[in-house]
Amino acid sequence: EKxxxxxxxxxxxxxxxNSLRNGMRGRxxxxxxxxxxxxxxxxxxxxxxxxxxxxxxxxxxxxxxxRRLIICACGTSWxxxxxxxxxxxxxxxxxxxxxxxSEFRYRNPVIGKDDVIIxxxxxGETADTLEAIKMAKKNNAITVGxxxxxxxxxxxxxxxxxxxxxxxxxxxxxxxxFTGQVIALLMVALRLATERGVMSDEVLDSYCExxxxxxxxxxxxxxxxxDQIKVISKYFRLASNALFSGCGIHFPVALEGALKLKExxxxxxxxxxxxxxxxxxxxxxxxxVPVVCIAMKSDPAYEQVKAQISEFRAKDAAVIVLTDQExxxxxxxxxxxIRCPATKLELEPLIVxxxxxxxxxxxxxxxxxxxxxxxxxxxxxxxx
Ligand code: F6R
Numbered sequence: 465e466k467x468x469x470x471x472x473x474x475x476x477x478x479x480x481x482n483s484l485r486n487g488m489r490g491r492x493x494x495x496x497x498x499x500x501x502x503x504x505x506x507x508x509x510x511x512x513x514x515x516x517x518x519x520x521x522x523x524x525x526x527x528x529x530x531r532r533l534i535i536c537a538c539g540t541s542w543x544x545x546x547x548x549x550x551x552x553x554x555x556x557x558x559x560x561x562x563x564x565x566s567e568f569r570y571r572n573p574v575i576g577k578d579d580v581i582i583x584x585x586x587x588g589e590t591a592d593t594l595e596a597i598k599m600a601k602k603n604n605a606i607t608v609g610x611x612x613x614x615x616x617x618x619x620x621x622x623x624x625x626x627x628x629x630x631x632x633x634x635x636x637x638x639x640x641x642f643t644g645q646v647i648a649l650l651m652v653a654l655r656l657a658t659e660r661g662v663m664s665d666e667v668l669d670s671y672c673e674x675x676x677x678x679x680x681x682x683x684x685x686x687x688x689x690x691d692q693i694k695v696i697s698k699y700f701r702l703a704s705n706a707l708f709s710g711c712g713i714h715f716p717v718a719l720e721g722a723l724k725l726k727e728x729x730x731x732x733x734x735x736x737x738x739x740x741x742x743x744x745x746x747x748x749x750x751x752x753v754p755v756v757c758i759a760m761k762s763d764p765a766y767e768q769v770k771a772q773i774s775e776f777r778a779k780d781a782a783v784i785v786l787t788d789q790e791x792x793x794x795x796x797x798x799x800x801x802i803r804c805p806a807t808k809l810e811l812e813p814l815i816v817x818x819x820x821x822x823x824x825x826x827x828x829x830x831x832x833x834x835x836x837x838x839x840x841x842x843x844x845x846x847x848x
Pocket of ligand 1: 584
C-alpha cells in the first residue's frame, strides 16, 4: 500500500504531481469555439441549488455576487484558506474572511443570506467545521464544501461543493490534501473571475497553462530536491526551535511549514510574516536556530526580505532560503538555498510547500519519530 515508500507521508508527498492532475482533470479544458483557449467548469458548483428561494441559481452565481465569502477550516485546511483569500481577492476581487471554525462557531458572527460560507476539510468530518456549516445554514447563508473524502459529513451537509480527488490521505500530517485544496480554490477563483468579468480570456489562458504545466514541473524537480533536503535535515535534526517566514501569499506557507515540523518532528516552530519578526521574535534569532525564509522574487517586499535575511545571518542564525531557480542573491549568506521552479505568483505555494513537507519528513525520520501517527494526534478531529 505504501508503494515501496517507508511511510505514507513520503508516498503522499511524492503523489502530488498525480493528485494535482486528478484534481484538475475534467475541470480545465479547451473551449469548443476557440480550441487554443481554456475554460474552467466545476461541476459541483454549477448546478442549480435546491433551496427554492435561490431561484434556480448555482453556487457559482451566488458566490460571484456574494457580499463576501467566509472560509471556515482548522489546521492545515485553515492555511489553504489563507492562500485562497489572497487568490480570491487578487483574481476574482471578492472580499474574503478566513476563520478558525472553532472560533467562528462559538461567537455570534454576523452572517446573512448574501454571505457564502466555504468549509475546507480533507476528512469532511472535523466537528468544528461541520458545526460552523450548520450554524451558517441556520442563518440562511449558502454553504460550499471543499472536501477530499467523498460522501463525508461536510460533503453531505453543504449546499454545493467540489471534491479534491487527491485520493486517500493516510498519514496524519496533511500533504497532498493541502496542495489539492490550494489548486481547487485556485480553480474556484479563476472561475469566479471570469463569471464576474474581471479577467480577460488571455489572462485566464495563461493561468490554465501554468496549472497544466505544474505537475510535470514538480516531477522533474523531485529527485534533486529530495537529495538536497536529506542533507539539510541531517544538519538540523538536533534543533529544538525553528522559525519560518514568508510574505503575502507565502505567509500561510510559512505557517504550514512550521505546523508540519511541530506535528511530526516535535520541534517547536513558529511561522511569521517576514516583517513581523522585527516586532518580537527577533530575540530568538541566534546561533544554530534554523530560520526558513521564503524569498521569492515575485514578492513585492523582496528587497526588504533580502535585507532581513542578511540581518539574520549577521546574528549567526542558520538560514535556509527558498527562492527562484536562477537567483544567486543568497550565495554566501544562506546556509542552504533551495531553488524552486518558476510559475505564476498565485501558483507558487503549490511549489514552495513541498520542500517544507520534505524537510519536516526527513527531520522527523532522523529523530526517529512516529511519522504517520504522531503522538497525541488523530487524522480527523471529531471531538469538540
Ligand atoms: C495537519 C493536519 C490537521 C488538519 C486539521 C483539519 O497536518 O492534518 O491540522 O488539517 O485537523 O482537518 P480536516 O482538513 O480533515 O478538516
